[in-house]
Amino acid sequence: MTSPFEHRLTEAEIAALYQEHGEELRRFLWGVVADWNQVQDIIQTTFRKLVEVGHETQPDSRKAWLFQVAYREALAHRRKQGTHKRVLDRLLESQPEDSTIEDDPLVREEMTATVREAIQQLSPDLQQVLRMRIYEDKTFAQIAEELDIPLGTALGRMRNAMLKLRGKLAWTQRDA
Known part of the structure; x- marks a missing residue:
C-alpha cells in the first residue's frame, strides 16, 4: 500500500x-x-x-x-x-595593533589574482553559476530560471564550485 x-x-x-x-x-x-x-x-x-x-x-x-x-x-x-x-x-585580540597583511595592496592584488585564476580553472557551468551568484548577486531561483535548469542543479553547481575553489586555494596556500 x-x-x-x-x-x-x-x-x-x-x-x-x-x-x-x-x-x-x-x-x-x-x-x-x-x-x-x-x-x-x-x-x-x-x-x-x-x-x-x-x-x-x-x-x-x-x-x-x-x-x-x-x-x-x-x-x-x-x-x-x-x-x-x-x-x-x-x-583581533591576538593580532598586533599595526596593519594586517590584507591591508598591503600588493598582497591583496596577489590574492585577487590567485582567486581569479582558480575560478578560471572551473568548468564553464560552475563559473557561470558562481559569477551570477557572487558578482551579479542573483538568487538561486533567478539563476535557475535564467539558465533554464532546476533549482537543485543551480544549488549543486554552486556547492561544487565552492568546494573546488576551497581545494584549489588551500593547495596554493600550502605552496606559499
Missing part, C-alpha cells in the same frame, strides 16, 4: 507554494535576521528542503512547515554569526 505523500512535489507545486508564501516568509525572516541577503539565503534553503522532503508533509500544513523550517534556519544562522563574531574578536 502506498502513501499519498510518497511522490515528490512537482515544480508547479513548489512554485505555487513560493508564490503564495514567499513574500510573507521574507517579512517574517526580516524580523528574525534583519539582513536581506541572509533572508534570501534562508528562503532558498527552506525551499530546497521543501524540494527534498516536502512530499512527506501534509498539504494543509505546508505553510506552517515552511515557517518552522525557515525559523530554524534563521536561528541556526544567528548562532553561526555569534560564533563567527566571537572567533573574529579573539583573532
Whole structure:
C-alpha cells in the first residue's frame, strides 16, 4: 500500500507554494535576521528542503512547515554569526595593533589574482553559476530560471564550485 505523500512535489507545486508564501516568509525572516541577503539565503534553503522532503508533509500544513523550517534556519544562522563574531574578536585580540597583511595592496592584488585564476580553472557551468551568484548577486531561483535548469542543479553547481575553489586555494596556500 502506498502513501499519498510518497511522490515528490512537482515544480508547479513548489512554485505555487513560493508564490503564495514567499513574500510573507521574507517579512517574517526580516524580523528574525534583519539582513536581506541572509533572508534570501534562508528562503532558498527552506525551499530546497521543501524540494527534498516536502512530499512527506501534509498539504494543509505546508505553510506552517515552511515557517518552522525557515525559523530554524534563521536561528541556526544567528548562532553561526555569534560564533563567527566571537572567533573574529579573539583573532583581533591576538593580532598586533599595526596593519594586517590584507591591508598591503600588493598582497591583496596577489590574492585577487590567485582567486581569479582558480575560478578560471572551473568548468564553464560552475563559473557561470558562481559569477551570477557572487558578482551579479542573483538568487538561486533567478539563476535557475535564467539558465533554464532546476533549482537543485543551480544549488549543486554552486556547492561544487565552492568546494573546488576551497581545494584549489588551500593547495596554493600550502605552496606559499
